[in-house]
Amino acid sequence: MPLDKVDKFLENVLSYIKFPFVKDDIKFELESHILDRINYYMEQGYDSEKAEELSIKDMGDPKEIGILLNKQHNPFLGWILKITNGMVIFFVILSIYFVGVPLVISIFSRNPIKDIPKENIVYKIDTDEKVKIDDTVIRFTNVVYDKNGDMNIFYECYDTKFWGRGWSSSAIGDIMDDLGNTYFAGSAYSGGGIRTKCKRTVSDFSKEADTLIINYDYYNRKYRVEIPLKVGDTNE
Amino acid sequence: MSRNKKIIKNIVILIILFFVFSKATGLYLTPLSAHENSERSIHYGPSEVIHIEDFDRGKYILCKYDKWVSCNTVKRELFFFWRFGSQVTGFENDKAKALDYTWGMSYENYKLYGIINDDKIRKIQITLNNGEVFTETEFYEDLFLFTWKADNDDQSWYFNNIKGYDSNNNIVFEDEY
Numbered sequence: 452m453p454l455d456k457v458d459k460f461l462e463n464v465l466s467y468i469k470f471p472f473v474k475d476d477i478k479f480e481l482e483s484h485i486l487d488r489i490n491y492y493m494e495q496g497y498d499s500e501k502a503e504e505l506s507i508k509d510m511g512d513p514k515e516i517g518i519l520l521n522k523q524h525n526p527f528l529g530w531i532l533k534i535t536n537g538m539v540i541f542f543v544i545l546s547i548y549f550v551g552v553p554l555v556i557s558i559f560s561r562n563p564i565k566d567i568p569k570e571n572i573v574y575k576i577d578t579d580e581k582v583k584i585d586d587t588v589i590r591f592t593n594v595v596y597d598k599n600g601d602m603n604i605f606y607e608c609y610d611t612k613f614w615g616r617g618w619s620s621s622a623i624g625d626i627m628d629d630l631g632n633t634y635f636a637g638s639a640y641s642g643g644g645i646r647t648k649c650k651r652t653v654s655d656f657s658k659e660a661d662t663l664i665i666n667y668d669y670y671n672r673k674y675r676v677e678i679p680l681k682v683g684d685t686n687e
Numbered sequence: 688m689s690r691n692k693k694i695i696k697n698i699v700i701l702i703i704l705f706f707v708f709s710k711a712t713g714l715y716l717t718p719l720s721a722h723e724n725s726e727r728s729i730h731y732g733p734s735e736v737i738h739i740e741d742f743d744r745g746k747y748i749l750c751k752y753d754k755w756v757s758c759n760t761v762k763r764e765l766f767f768f769w770r771f772g773s774q775v776t777g778f779e780n781d782k783a784k785a786l787d788y789t790w791g792m793s794y795e796n797y798k799l800y801g802i803i804n805d806d807k808i809r810k811i812q813i814t815l816n817n818g819e820v821f822t823e824t825e826f827y828e829d830l831f832l833f834t835w836k837a838d839n840d841d842q843s844w845y846f847n848n849i850k851g852y853d854s855n856n857n858i859v860f861e862d863e864y
Contacts, residue, residue, distance in 0.1 A: 528690050535697035542704035549711035584730045610728075612710075670731045670776065671753060 457485050460507050467517025470529035477520055485510060550645075557644030564593055564605050564650075571597045574680070582674040584667065586612045589623060594663055594678055602626070602634070602656035602663060609646040624667030624674070626653045628660035714768040718746045721761040721769035731757075731776045738827035742796055742834060745772060749800060749832050754779050758800040758832060760793065780804070785860035786811070790846045792837075799846055800832040808859050810852040817843035 461481055465474050485506050492502035510516065573596045580591040593605040606623065626634045634653035642648040656663075665676040708714075715721040719736070726732035734752035741747075745762035757777025764770045778789045780802050788801025799813055803826060812822045813833055821833050837844035851860035 525690075528694065532690050532694050532697070535694060535701060539697055539700050539704070542701060542708055546704055546707050546711070550707060553711075585727050587730070670755065672730050 454489075454503060456503050456507055457482065457489075460485070460510065460513050463513035464517040464520065467514065467521050468524065469521055470524050470526035472529060472533060473524045477524070481510070481516075553644045555644075556642070557646045560642035560644055560648055562605075562648055563640050563642065564595065564603075566650075567595055567597055567603060571599070573598055576678065576680065578678050580676045580678065582667075582676060583611075584672045584674065586610050591665070591676060591678070594680070596656065596680070600655050600658070601637070602653050604651045604653075604663070604665065606649050606651070607646055608649060623649075623651055624665050624669075626651070627664040627666055628657055629662035629664065630657055630660050632657055632660070709768070713770055714764060715770070716768065718748070718761045718769045721771060722748045722759050725759060725761070725771040725775050726752075728771070729775050731755075734777075737830050738832060740832060740834065743836070744794075744796065745769070747798060747800075747832065747834060749827060749830050750777070751802075751830065752777065756780055756787070756800070756802045756830060758798055786849075786851050788831075788849060788862075790864075795837045795840070796834070797837060797844060797846070798832065798834045799849070800830065803829045803831065803851070805851070805859055807853040808851040809854045810856070811849065812852065813849045814847045815843070816845045816847045 461478055464481060465478060468474050468477060488506035488509055489499070489502045492505050493499060497505065575593060575595045577593055578591050582589050582591075587608060587610050589606055589608045591604065591606045593603075595603040595605070597603065604623070604626070626637075628634075634656060636655070637651065637653035639652070640650040661680055663678040663680055665674075665678075667674045709716070715724065718739070722736070723733060726734060732750070732752045734750035734755075734757060736748055736750050738749040739746055740749070742760075745760055748759045748761065750757045750759065755777035757775065759775045760772030762770050762772045773793050774791055778787070781787045782804050785805035786801055786803045786808060788799060790797070790799035792798070803811075806829075810822060810824045811826075811831055812820060814820050815835070819835075821835065823831050823833065835844070846864050848861070848863040850858050853859050
């Protein structure tokens, strides 16, 4: 059934609607309402043309309706809502990338202690020493002395606040022993992520040492961790 | 839910997400905020900001913290954000020297900064390898800062020597790189 008058009426009403994203919804709603009225009049015995004419008449002045609906669907608020919806989606994606990815890395990052073959381990000591500098927490978990004479210090570190990148997770302090030796040569590994699994290795660590000392004393921040080396499960 | 409520809900969510985003990416709204957080993240300071100077990538922030003197940099990012730069920590002032200083570079941007320990010093002059001379007679409290930009990466732009003069133009301090 061609509804030319209805289409013209709807077009007229919609010409007053300034926010384009609501036009389809308004058109659908008005159209449904008019079609209901047409059906009603046709049930009352009117022919389709008359029913259409009466239904449109019932709706009222299209200009008035258009102005009223435009007021209800304020284009300024409509745009604000549209823009903020888009921004929410954008920032959710960014947050997933910048927070979610490091979180996943933290959960699934390998434990560097597994890099040392068991047959190379002279002794392994489990420890649970926790220190805090500013907002960074460092938890020393294990020390492993290997057959190459390397002392491997395993620890986790994380920030209690997001400060962004800055602190190097290998900067745990000076590595010393109870015999007065300080060890400089070695390497460092950091797994990345929010809770980072790290390893610091120093070479040629003394076999005679009874205590491993990790001493941090920089820019008025201090801590000292002493780990006895004669209590390990394989240490003699 | 009305559109007004939806907008308010969106704005609240955006504030939270923006906070998370800026923290996770190390972006800050002000240069000082980036500076303060860079110090804390590297376990230094908080220092006293003595002077701030612009350069084309961001700002130099000349500071004192206890016995250390630093010149941190913060960089402009994404039009209106600020991010950590480099050289956050400072050098330890040797008060036995009439003036103490250090210099460094990041890409084509060079800086030399330090502290005057002998208050007889009224003028500081530095010379680059290429013979270019810079002079300062006005200091930031007892700190000074020279900055220059190189056209290329050859060593002619390197710092060569520094001289500190008293009010009679006598050399009080002299050092070479």
